[in-house]
Amino acid sequence: MNTYMDCIPCFLSQALRAARIATEDEIKIRKTLDEIGMMIKDIPFSSPPPETGRIIYRKIREITGNLDPYLEIKKESNNKALLLYPSLKNKVENSDDRLLTAIKIAIAGNVIDYGINHRIDLIKNVEETLEKDFAVCDYAAFKSRLNEADEILYICDNAGECVFDRVLIEELKRPVTYVVRGRPVINDATYEDAIRAGIDKVADILSSGTDAPGAVLSTCSEEFIKVYDNSNFIISKGQGNYEALSSEKRPISFLLKAKCRVIAENIGVNEGDIVLKG
Amino acid sequence: MNTYMDCIPCFLSQALRAARIATEDEIKIRKTLDEIGMMIKDIPFSSPPPETGRIIYRKIREITGNLDPYLEIKKESNNKALLLYPSLKNKVENSDDRLLTAIKIAIAGNVIDYGINHRIDLIKNVEETLEKDFAVCDYAAFKSRLNEADEILYICDNAGECVFDRVLIEELKRPVTYVVRGRPVINDATYEDAIRAGIDKVADILSSGTDAPGAVLSTCSEEFIKVYDNSNFIISKGQGNYEALSSEKRPISFLLKAKCRVIAENIGVNEGDIVLKG
Numbered sequence: 001m002n003t004y005m006d007c008i009p010c011f012l013s014q015a016l017r018a019a020r021i022a023t024e025d026e027i028k029i030r031k032t033l034d035e036i037g038m039m040i041k042d043i044p045f046s047s048p049p050p051e052t053g054r055i056i057y058r059k060i061r062e063i064t065g066n067l068d069p070y071l072e073i074k075k076e077s078n079n080k081a082l083l084l085y086p087s088l089k090n091k092v093e094n095s096d097d098r099l100l101t102a103i104k105i106a107i108a109g110n111v112i113d114y115g116i117n118h119r120i121d122l123i124k125n126v127e128e129t130l131e132k133d134f135a136v137c138d139y140a141a142f143k144s145r146l147n148e149a150d151e152i153l154y155i156c157d158n159a160g161e162c163v164f165d166r167v168l169i170e171e172l173k174r175p176v177t178y179v180v181r182g183r184p185v186i187n188d189a190t191y192e193d194a195i196r197a198g199i200d201k202v203a204d205i206l207s208s209g210t211d212a213p214g215a216v217l218s219t220c221s222e223e224f225i226k227v228y229d230n231s232n233f234i235i236s237k238g239q240g241n242y243e244a245l246s247s248e249k250r251p252i253s254f255l256l257k258a259k260c261r262v263i264a265e266n267i268g269v270n271e272g273d274i275v276l277k278g
Numbered sequence: 279m280n281t282y283m284d285c286i287p288c289f290l291s292q293a294l295r296a297a298r299i300a301t302e303d304e305i306k307i308r309k310t311l312d313e314i315g316m317m318i319k320d321i322p323f324s325s326p327p328p329e330t331g332r333i334i335y336r337k338i339r340e341i342t343g344n345l346d347p348y349l350e351i352k353k354e355s356n357n358k359a360l361l362l363y364p365s366l367k368n369k370v371e372n373s374d375d376r377l378l379t380a381i382k383i384a385i386a387g388n389v390i391d392y393g394i395n396h397r398i399d400l401i402k403n404v405e406e407t408l409e410k411d412f413a414v415c416d417y418a419a420f421k422s423r424l425n426e427a428d429e430i431l432y433i434c435d436n437a438g439e440c441v442f443d444r445v446l447i448e449e450l451k452r453p454v455t456y457v458v459r460g461r462p463v464i465n466d467a468t469y470e471d472a473i474r475a476g477i478d479k480v481a482d483i484l485s486s487g488t489d490a491p492g493a494v495l496s497t498c499s500e501e502f503i504k505v506y507d508n509s510n511f512i513i514s515k516g517q518g519n520y521e522a523l524s525s526e527k528r529p530i531s532f533l534l535k536a537k538c539r540v541i542a543e544n545i546g547v548n549e550g551d552i553v554l555k556g
Binding site for chain 1: 283284286287290291293294304307308311312314315316317318319323
């Protein structure tokens with residue numbers, strides 16, 4: 001997905017939010033805004049937004065000196081999500097279609113997104129999302145790919161959300177390689193976050209090698225690209241990965257909640273809608 | 279009021295909205311964002327936001343070549359407001375406190391603000407605002423100043439809103455000088471907009487001389503400053519004028535709806551609250 005005009009003010013809002021989480025030093029926060037402002041003219045519309053996000057969050061790390069501003073937030077999200085895990089498992093147990101329920105749960109976990117907003121009531125948001133109908137539901141394609149797949153590449157999104165992913169992984173009944181970011185960026189899940197969620201008990205964990213907030217292939221490691229190229233079923237979670245991979249001609253099922261107008265319009269749904277696409 | 283950190287991303291969002299209203303040429307819209315981006319580093323926190331707004335909207339005029347992008351929107355707001363005029367007068371007639379009701383009506387007209395959002399349902403917004411209680415209500419000070427004033431300086435805000443101002447002016451029972459912007463900026467009212475609302479039937483109309491979206495005194499004409507300095511009761515409408523004049527030690531009553539978080543926090547109220555302050 002390309003960068004849209006509306007992404008540009010949003011980059012600046014994100015930078016302000018992230019800088020404030022990274023530091024209390026107002027001079028550094030201001031310097032972040034000034035420098036991101038000067039970078040605007042160099043943002044190409046032809047690149048996916050997380051490619052620019054990568055540069056912005058690098059700049060914030062450089063200016064604030066804080067290499068992982070969201071560390072505590074990520075741990076807290078994960079702890080909250082772990083508390084929900086038994087009830088999520090219960091929902092699957094009591095459902096008519098375990099797989100579809102687990103997919104919805106994995107999408108519900110996508111509400112944990114500090115790139116968009118850091119004030120979320122997790123339980124309320126999850127419950128609301130679970131009650132929603134899919135705006136796009138390519139479930140048949142998902143099941144058909146799953147049936148034919150020997151193994152699955154699962155590209156994850158945010159810390160905390162990993163716990164919800166685990167519920168889905170446990171229903172896939174196939175070997176899963178779970179792909180995390182190579183370095184901390186926003187609250188996106190890294191290797192440590194996946195471990196905290198217990199993903200190592202249900203899947204292999206692989207780093208994409210990128211520090212972009214989405215699997216922008218040109219920024220990923222050769223090791224990841226090789227696995228990606230050989231996968232015949234890829235599950236992509238969240239907006240950042242959708243932005244990075246939506247133009248790819250690969251067997252990808254995108255699971256996400258549309259949390260901004262630009263992505264909602266790109267997919268043809270409303271903000272807040274839940275999507276199983278591709 | 280100073281510029282806050284949160285104003286900076288907002289300037290860019292405003293610029294995008296305004297550029298899109300001024301032109302359909304995507305290259306010019308992009309150029310606007312790029313140039314505003316580069317200006318960010320020069321925005322002083324010590325100046326009121328409309329001082330920067332002035333520079334931004336000048337830049338948009340320069341890049342798009344459109345000197346009054348909001349002309350049609352302003353006319354439309356005014357026509358809609360004129361249709362409401364009889365019912366607004368009726369509300370005053372049927373109220374226990376004609377003056378207070380007219381003040382509330384004048385504030386309700388402040389929902390017409392294209393700097394904040396251009397999708398407004400006027401009638402719905404006005405009705406909702408009229409039903410609200412004041413979050414700040416310095417009505418005693420207002421009445422006392424009114425009683426002592428020989429004449430009133432009324433610094434207006436937006437086109438369309440002038441019709442609501444007219445309802446209040448008709449209850450003031452004093453000579454009123456109605457101050458409009460010197461040049462078109464956003465949908466702020468100019469001389470022509472005041473005439474369209476019939477203000478000339480109830481007040482003298484004076485230009486502040488500025489093209490800032492607020493009466494930033496350093497940008498106003500000498501003629502206006504002279505009248506301002508000699509006024510013993512000043513009514514200031516809307517956010518832009520509040521931002522420009524809130525630090526002034528003058529007998530100013532600010533009438534506004536708090537439409538952004540920064541201003542709401544500065545005043546100590548919630549977003550959406552209505553305010554009669556000072």
